[in-house]
Amino acid sequence: MSSVAIVGAGPGLGAAVARRFGREGYAVALVARDGGRLGVLTRELAGLGIDARGYSADVRDPAALAAALARAGEELGTVEVLQYSPVPQADFMRPVLETTHADLLGPVEFSVYGPVAAVQQVLPGMRELGRGTILFVNGGTAVIPHPDRAGTSIAFAAESAYGHLLHDRLAGEGIHVGQLVIPGAIVTGHERKDPAVLAETLWAMHRDRHGFRHYADDLES
């Protein structure tokens, strides 16, 4: 048995992806900071017959994140699918001229150190399986930097470069790496940006395994 790990698992996209992959028979590891909220989500998924467990960790603490993913692999089966999608902190989004080097520490820990720590932890297992999928989820500033959201714009660009490098390096090993860019907000009921629709898009990226960057919607909207 193998599992999907959702790093940054909350009631929106995280829960929708848990339901989508859970429906396919994957055990689901939910990683976020708040153990109480993870418990609620785990129970909701159990009600749908999905084997899910919560693992509390802050993605800005690479050792804690790696330990959480290691435990998930031991308890639920090798992590075959890793999704990195924690929702960024509001204070990462400051105007560029008001952003100091110190202000970039959080965004870089969140969007660079975290993804690298997570990938380094799960990659040996995927290589042993001979298959795997790594999915990064970002907002539109990953593609078009926004002058009032300097931290996420800069750090998402770095995360995108890391993902792209991984995509090219791992494709020959049966490990697919993709990025879903969601322009604007996730909107319940939206034709393309409802959490369930986005989860379907992420499932299709995992299933179809082509190309690195995918867009959930037109960039202008």
Ligand SMILES: NC(=O)c1ccc[n+]([C@@H]2O[C@H](COP(=O)([O-])OP(=O)(O)OC[C@H]3O[C@@H](n4cnc5c(N)ncnc54)[C@H](OP(=O)(O)O)[C@@H]3O)[C@@H](O)[C@H]2O)c1
């Ligand atoms: N929401 C939007 O409108 C929107 C728009 C464009 C792109 N996105 C992308 O969509 C993904 C999020 O989807 P969502 O907004 O529906 O969120 P969600 O899946 O409902 O929840 C994300 C979870 O991330 C966790 N998180 C935040 N900081 C964390 C940290 N430092 N360490 C560990 N976990 C952390 C939070 O849980 P804890 O507080 O318990 O840690 C939160 O519940 C992200 O990749 C985001 O970039 C969202």
